[in-house]
Amino acid sequence: QTGHVLTIPRTSFLQALDTYPSIAACQELKRTEMIATEELRQAIQRISARKLIWKRYQHLINEGGAYQHLINDEDQTTGLESLLPVLQQWLSWAVGRRKQRERSEREKAQYDRMMSHWMQKHVLSQ
Numbered sequence: 001q002t003g004h005v006l007t008i009p010r011t012s013f014l015q016a017l018d019t020y021p022s023i024a025a026c027q028e029l030k031r032t033e034m035i036a037t038e039e040l041r042q043a044i045q046r047i048s049a050r051k052l053i054w055k056r057y058q059h060l061i062n063e064g065g066a067y068q069h070l071i072n073d074e075d076q077t078t079g080l081e082s083l084l085p086v087l088q089q090w091l092s093w094a095v096g097r098r099k100q101r102e103r104s105e106r107e108k109a110q111y112d113r114m115m116s117h118w119m120q121k122h123v124l125s126q
């Protein structure tokens with residue numbers, strides 16, 4: 001994947017703001033950039049945590065775990081057997097999160113449709 005970044009020097013931005021003043025647009029830009037920055041920070045944290053967990057479980061599966069010597073021979077389970085409940089719980093959480101996200105997206109779409117309908121009804125009637 002390729003990502004593109006557009007950088008505008010602060011002096012150019014301030015010059016454009018002086019030439020075409022729009023305080024509301026400037027504040028909206030700041031707000032959206034702060035939100036985007038926070039979302040990026042959270043995504044980086046999620047990816048880092050996911051990668052750390054993945055490496056930890058890969059190590060457990062490949063090497064039998066750090067506590068393998070503490071397990072009795074009759075109670076010995078494979079790495080996959082001990083990992084199964086964790087993965088099942090994670091799957092349950094992921095499915096719940098997906099349903100929550102889909103519900104939120106449906107609610108937002110419904111809200112957008114209602115606002116659009118209201119705008120058409122009130123703005124066009126004037």
